[in-house]
Amino acid sequence: MSTYNGRMERADAARNRARILEAAARLFAERSPQDVTMDDIARAAGVGRGTLYRRYPDRAAIAVALLDEHERELQERLLRGEPPLGPGAPPAERLAAFYAAMVRLLEDHSHLVLGSEVGRTRFETGAYGFWRAHVRVLLDAAGTPGPDALVDVLLAPLAPEVYRYQRTVLGLTPAQIAGALAGLTKVLGS
Amino acid sequence: MSTYNGRMERADAARNRARILEAAARLFAERSPQDVTMDDIARAAGVGRGTLYRRYPDRAAIAVALLDEHERELQERLLRGEPPLGPGAPPAERLAAFYAAMVRLLEDHSHLVLGSEVGRTRFETGAYGFWRAHVRVLLDAAGTPGPDALVDVLLAPLAPEVYRYQRTVLGLTPAQIAGALAGLTKVLGS
DNA sequence: TAGTGAAGCGGACGTTGTGTCCATTTATCT
DNA sequence: AGATAAATGGACACAACGTCCGCTTCACTA
Structure with missing residues (x-):
């Protein structure tokens, strides 16, 4: 220094x-x-x-910088953390754990995520690419057919606007939302 | 006149x-x-x-006006059309038919939908409320637990940005996307 | 510690899009 | 035809964007 x-x-x-x-x-x-x-x-x-x-x-760049460390930490846990978030657990359980972690992240930082990911720019961030790769790996591991289209379908409910709407307008709890997302793991069964 | x-x-x-x-x-x-x-x-x-x-x-109002008749037509078919889109078929089949119809609508008019539904404003349109009510009815009919949170989770992949991304950036076909969405009907099983 | 080159600073400026306002025009009714 | 109220359209004020460039501050050097 x-x-x-x-x-x-x-x-x-x-x-x-x-x-x-x-x-x-x-x-x-x-x-x-x-x-x-x-x-x-x-x-x-x-x-x-x-x-x-x-x-x-632009604003997005600032929000990304603010989010960076939180996202990195989750990415690290996905790659090398303990199961079920990290490697080792069955794909469906890992997906459920991923959803739960994302709900947590959205809950804590949804204002930041909203600042960074406005509509379509969401897909252009590096973070989205990472989540995408992760879910893709889980789908492959589960042998789910047609994984290419399914990846983004499974990630879509994590759009900050959706979460925000569920929390603020509908008044749902994080647990309720996480529960609904956990239900999505049923689609993994090939 | x-x-x-x-x-x-x-x-x-x-x-x-x-x-x-x-x-x-x-x-x-x-x-x-x-x-x-x-x-x-x-x-x-x-x-x-x-x-x-x-x-x-604003632009959204114009796009909504342009979309209006197409949306109305689909809404009409959902309420009073032939099964499986209309009443009579099992909920899972009706949901799959709904997804297929929405893919069709997105394919034909995604530019309009993109013009009208930018990010969070999507949830404020009357059309979203209609889709929401429809899916909610299907969930109730199927006896799926925790339908409140699940509704928006199931509608999230129909966000125009998501569809546009899948079609344009990933190069997926409408059939692939519809197939992935059809897989979501597995979550209806209570 | 004074000198020097360059990285960094900041606010003025031009541009673009928004939404409003009101004098003028135009359609319908009598 | 004349009256009246709706409808028009462009000028205007405003807000935010992104850039540019003369000035300042930093870190190295002798």
């Missing part, structure tokens, strides 16, 4: 990045993400417009 | 409505709906901005 060798981030840059992330997290938490403008974030962070755009081209 | 008694639409109004709908349909078909501005539609229809906004407050 004491020496600067050309690949490290400059001190003022690091400070501003922290400010931006902190301010964005606060704003995303307190109101609907699509009502938070880039201007708002820049002002709340105490940086200029240009500084903000230098790092994050 | 020859007499005007205060509840009929004025002739110029009717003419402009037709122009707007026609122009909007053309524009939605030829490029991505979110790239079509209200200005574009007004200009293409040969009407002024104010005229357009008088009737349709």
Whole structure:
């Protein structure tokens, strides 16, 4: 940290990045993400417009950065964690565990996810690709026919808009939603 | 048509409505709906901005108007048509038929649906409420536990973004997608 | 510790799309 | 034809976007 060798981030840059992330997290938490403008974030962070755009081209990029560590942690557990989330359990049980973990993640960070994944951009994030690969592996392991089309069908209910609607408008509990998702594991039976 | 008694639409109004709908349909078909501005539609229809906004407050309203007759027709068939789409068949078969019909509708009009249902606004349209009620009835008939949460889970894969992604990016066929959806009917077994 | 090159900063600016407002036009009724 | 109210359309004010560039701050160096 004491020496600067050309690949490290400059001190003022690091400070501003922290400010931006902190301010964005606060704003995303307190109101609907699509009502938070880039201007708002820049002002709340105490940086200029240009500084903000230098790092994050849009709201989605900021939300992705905020989500990053949570997603990484879940991805890590999926790959190398204990069963049933990690390898070792039967595909149907692993899928159910995955659903439960995703409900947890949506519950804790749905405002962030909503900020990052608006409609079709959802499919373009790296995270979606990861969830997709994971479910695809489970389908293959279960020998389910026609896995290509089924993958996205099984992931669709995890769209943040859907979760948000179920929680907020319908007043369902996370447990109820997780229960319904667990029911989807029946389709794995070949 | 020859007499005007205060509840009929004025002739110029009717003419402009037709122009707007026609122009909007053309524009939605030829490029991505979110790239079509209200200005574009007004200009293409040969009407002024104010005229357009008088009737349709936003793009979604126009797309809904365009979709209306197609949706109505399907709704009619669900309520009073022949089985398995209409009443009479077992719930699982009716659900599969519903999925097949929705795939057809998405295939024919996905650009319109994309124009009308952007993210969370999807749940606010009258059509979504109808699909929801229909699936809910099927779940009740099948005696599936926890139907409240399951309804939206089963409808989620029909989100236009998902269908578009499967068709365009993944290159799947409508038949493949319909097949995967048909697999979801397994969850109906109580 | 003063000098130097470059990375980083920030706010002014031009652009685009939105939604409203109201003077003018136009259709229908009498 | 004249009266009246609905309908029109473009000008306007506004909000957010994304870029550009002169100035500042940092980290290295001698």
